[in-house]
Amino acid sequence: MPYMDAVLHEIQRVGNVAPMNLLHETTGDTSFRGYRIPKGTLVIPLLSSVLSDKTQWETPHQFNPNHFLDAQGKFVKRDAFMPFSAGRRVCLGETLAKMELFLFFTMLLQKFHFRPPQEVSPEQLDLTPTPGITSGPQPFQLCALSHCETL
Template sequence: MTCAVSNVICSIIFGERFDYNDPVFKNLVRIMDENTKLLGSHKVMLYNFFPRIATLLGAHRQTVQNYDELIEYILKRIKHQRQVFDTNAISGFIDAYLLKQEQESAKTEKIFDDENLVCSILDLFEAGTETTSTTLRWSMLLMMKYPEIQTKVQEEIRTQIKQGQLPTVDDRRNMPYTEAVIHEIQRFVNLLPLNVSHKTSNDVYFRGYCIPKGTDVIPFLTSVLYDKTQWETPYEFNPNHFLDEGRKFVKRDAFMPFSAGKRMCVGESLARTELFLFFTGLLQSFTFYPPPGVSREDINLRSDIGFLSFPLPHLLCAKLNY
């Protein structure tokens, strides 16, 4: 699952897909997977509060080493793309960025510099790889837990998408129940409980308190995604949270798994598109159910908390629908 999702990101960024057995691609996936786990480890969390102990923490050193390796590869790809760059053959995000650089080359203040390009690519990798693949693993677990919801999604798929055709982004507007289920999966699993820390650029006064410039601010998304004043049944998996009385999809203001404001996740649009296409494609082709001897009541929805909320390991069965 992670490889499939990561390859989508690579095709968007680099303009080409990798073979799953390509050693470079396998190393990219390894780095993203390893760093996600390391960032959620207690040692790295300890470093976030006490940076001076960095030299004592092997996990922190490994995280930095992985990022350095990833950045080195990205810089090599940027250099290569610049050498073969053709304004008439824009094939990926890097090419589009280089075109923008060329267009603003006469300006004295440049926003589209290489540093921002590297940071944007890192954001896309992080937002569109491990987070998306983990959400999809949760989706299969939840469909196994709630077969009646899985059946409704599959009925909508059969109604809106012809057999033999793959789902497209345009299908989303005609599939309100599927959209509601995907949004409820994101709300319910609370994938990034503490989101990503930010820093105040100026002194901020909030409810009588002064938050000094340069203060690290950690948004606690759980408080919003499980707010009893915003959700009818916050602790239940309930797609009706995103459906109005006419069974049309409604996006709620309290739905913010990608954070909010100007510094929200840059990869939101990409991640939402990936989730729809992968989730719909999976349920179009397969029906997920528990292995023999396991009832739906036995399926544990507790998460393994780290940087991300990972589902606990489960066995599942998948039956081809046709």
């Protein structure tokens, strides 16, 4: 279970589905890293920057569930994991989304083995995200084999 949890967190870190978060606006004059930001300025807090910050992640551009595991294989929380944003306007559905991801993925993986079609090697899979307010995968084909079939 800790490994599954780590894999799901890493999928969300690398998946980075809301790279530009939502637009925010300063409610008062603000000073940030030496810059003065007047009240009423539109701010786009890029979640991509923190989810692939090289000071926070050992291998920021590689899929690596070990980002969320300690040496004993126990799950570790990371402060830089914020796909749901942070602060007062953090995603209201965070708890529900996390629970659903865990339940859906564990149930699917218990029943199916997922792999690309025979003629496609894992190296050929295109992981370039589609651009937009939210980023998703390119169209792809996936085979779901029931565990009974793969035995």
